[in-house]
Each structure stands twice: as structure tokens, then as C-alpha cells.
Amino acid sequence: MxxxxxxxxxxxxxxxxxxxxxxxxxxxxxxxxxxxxxxxxxxxxxxxxxxxxxxxxxxxxxxxxxxxxxxTNETLWFRDRAPFEALRQHVLPELARSGAGSRQLRIWSAACSSGQEIYSIAVLLEEHFADRFAGWKIDLAGTDFSVEMVKRASEGLYSTLEVNRGLPAASLVRHFDREGANWRLKPSIRSRARFWRMNLVEPWAPMPAWDIVLLRNVLIYFDIPTKEKVLRAASRQMAPGGYLLLGGAETAVGICPELVPEKIGDATFYRLEGREQ
Amino acid sequence: MKALVVDDSRAMRSILSRLLRKAGVDHIAEAADGCEAIACLDDDDLPDIALVDWNMPNMNGLELVGALRGRPEWRRITILMVTTESEQGQIVRALAAGAHEYLIKPFEEESLFDKLAILGFHQPVQGDSTNDFAHN
The missing domain is CATH 1.10.155.10 (Chemotaxis receptor methyltransferase CheR, N-terminal domain)
Structure with a gap:
């Protein structure tokens, strides 16, 4: 009924x-x-x-x-592909150059669901940037409103249906172990990410500044004042020279003027207006 | 774009062909095993992609992958294994033999589109079509 x-x-x-x-x-x-x-x-x-x-x-x-x-919403590996290509080809190499002094890289998946987004980044770093970020302090974080999703993400255990979604087979066999009917991320990837519960529409607890903030497919659910509130809060958490990524159907234009869109590869990222070059 | 669907199950061939058409593939040939697949290859009109089951009579999928990689003219065919074989070692074997991607049955139809995107054949639509309660 x-x-x-x-x-x-x-x-x-x-x-x-x-x-x-x-x-x-x-x-x-x-x-x-x-x-x-x-x-x-x-x-x-x-x-x-x-x-x-x-x-x-x-x-x-x-x-x-x-x-x-x-x-709770569906999620998949390397969702939309283009943003991950842009990260691989442009954004991460740029951060490797600009962060060479501090040797720190911080990436936050702000609505991480069962963890595929931040683990996709971990896989990308392992497969393409192991040398360039060797010896760096890498902080990969995922937060979600759902306690259950935070638990699932921490476990790094996925069904076959879930690993079928967007994960290249070569990455599957390299970074996962079969566990019964499921697939468990190897500790080398799983240990790279940390997860905790966070409600984006409540006041945010203190956090570090992030080089990349992934805030994808979240704003679509909010009314305009809430979008503005969340975007402003996110912009305050961006490190100088940092990047914000929204979902393909989302925009900060007309809502949060301090966030300026920048086309990178086939994806659009947002950067802080007047940031240091 | 042309595709060849190789599976001994007529129902599965039909499902895969329907999904390929949905993904914009306009020429689709079907074969019930590796031998039939080889027999229907025309060097002047080769498929861009072959979807290959593993367990089939006469010539199985792994043997077919080997055959497709063994002849220079056929090496440009992209191979996606679509099979119930889900052991890690089997996936490694298929990739080592020359399969480009691997989809484990049963699968959701979006998974096939994801694999086509990985292989550069199908661009995912930017954004999300699953947001049932998006309101703007």
C-alpha cells in the first residue's frame, strides 16, 4: 500500500x-x-x-x-569516470607539484555512502601515483549521515553486484580478495581511508582543510538556502588551491559566488575565488 | 559500432543484444559458441567488441579469447568476458589471455554500460538519473 x-x-x-x-x-x-x-x-x-x-x-x-x-543512495566505483580522469591527468599531478613542500594530501568524500568514491581515489593513487606521493602523509576521509553506511564503508566488503559497477577487472583482482560470495578490499587500500558519521546540515565539527572535497549528488536533495549553507561550509574547509567537485547535475553558480567553476579535462571543479596561484 | 555476442544461452544472447542496442550499438551478431563466433567473423567487417561467455560447448570462451588474440587481424576486437565464473584466478586467467574486461553474471544492466564506458564505447551521462526525490 x-x-x-x-x-x-x-x-x-x-x-x-x-x-x-x-x-x-x-x-x-x-x-x-x-x-x-x-x-x-x-x-x-x-x-x-x-x-x-x-x-x-x-x-x-x-x-x-x-x-x-x-x-541512502546507490554508489559505484569511479562514478561518471570523467572526474576521475581529470583527477588522474590534471588535479593530482598539480597537487603533487604544489604540495611538494608540505608533502601532505587530504581528500574528503563528504557523502561517502558505502565508500566506493574514496576507495576509488585510493585505488587511483595506488595505481598511478605510488611513486609521486611516496613518503607523503595521505589523508583520505569519508563521512556519511548514515551510521550503517559508515560501518559498511569501514569494512570494505562488497557484493559481486557492487564490484561489477564501474570497477575495472584488473583493479578488482589486484586490490580485493574473494571472501565467500563477496569481495574484501585488501588492507593496503582499506587502511588508507577513515570514516565517521557526519550530518552536513548540522554544525560541522572541526576538520582539517582538504585539498579535494568531493560533495557529489548531495545538494540535489536540498532547498536553495541549505545548498548555500552547505557550499559555504565546504568552501571554508578547502585548502588554498583546493578543489571542490560536485555531482554532474549540481552547481555552485548563483548560490555561492566564492566558488568559481573551472573546467578541467571533461569535468568541472570549483575553486576559491581570489585563491593564491 | 558493431558487436558480437557469444553465449550458448539464447536468453542471455537476447538480453545482451537488447542492452547493447540500448547503449547505441546498431550492428549485433550472435553466436552460440566459440566455433560459431570464429565462423561468423568477416575480416572486412569485424566487430568492434565481442561479449564472450566462458562455459560453452565446442570452443569455450577462454579458447575463443586465445584465438582472437592469436590472429593479428582480430587483435583490434575488444573483448569483454561476461560469465558466471567469478573466482579471482579465473578473472586473472581471462585477462592474461587477452580479455580487456570482465563482467560477472548475474549483473545489473547498468553494470554492462559501466564496462562499456571503461572500454571507451559508451559515455556515461553526467549526473545521476536515480535521484528519485530531487526536487529542483
């Missing part, structure tokens, strides 16, 4: 209040498809019954699971 009425209003308000994601009035089918299996797992007849239960009796653990089910 498609979720509607008071239950739909309740979940729309909950999602917007906690994650700033705006869920349209016509998304009952989406709520239903995202919450049905959770409802069944927890012994409810369907999503409507579960939401009714949550409305009447506040339950923070259930609320978090509902939010996670509503906000």
Missing part, C-alpha cells in the same frame, strides 16, 4: 527536519519502496503501520533507521 495522508506528511517533515532533504508530496511510492523491507524486518505489516507506530511513540533508533533508509 502506498504511503499517504498523515504518515506521508510525518515522514516528509521528519526527513526535512533532520536531513534538510525536501521530499515532494507525490513521493508516497518512494517512501513505500524505501521503507517496506525495513517495516517487514521489524515485524510491522507495512511501511504505513511502522510510520504510524513511530508517530505515536517516539523512538530515536527507529527514527534513525527510517532516515537512513530514506536517504
Amino acid at each position: 502506498t504511503v499517504g495522508g498523515e504518515q506521508l506528511l510525518f515522514v516528509r517533515q521528519l526527513v526535512q527536519r533532520k536531513t534538510a532533504i525536501v521530499l515532494g508530496e507525490d513521493k508516497g511510492y518512494l517512501v513505500d519502496s524505501r521503507l517496506s523491507s525495513l517495516a517487514r524486518d521489524l515485524g510491522h505489516a507495512d511501511a504505513t503501520t511502522m510510520l504510524d507506530h513511530l508517530r505515536k511513540k517516539p523512538d530515536l533508533a527507529l527514527e534513525q533507521r527510517v532516515l537512513e533508509a530514506m536517504t
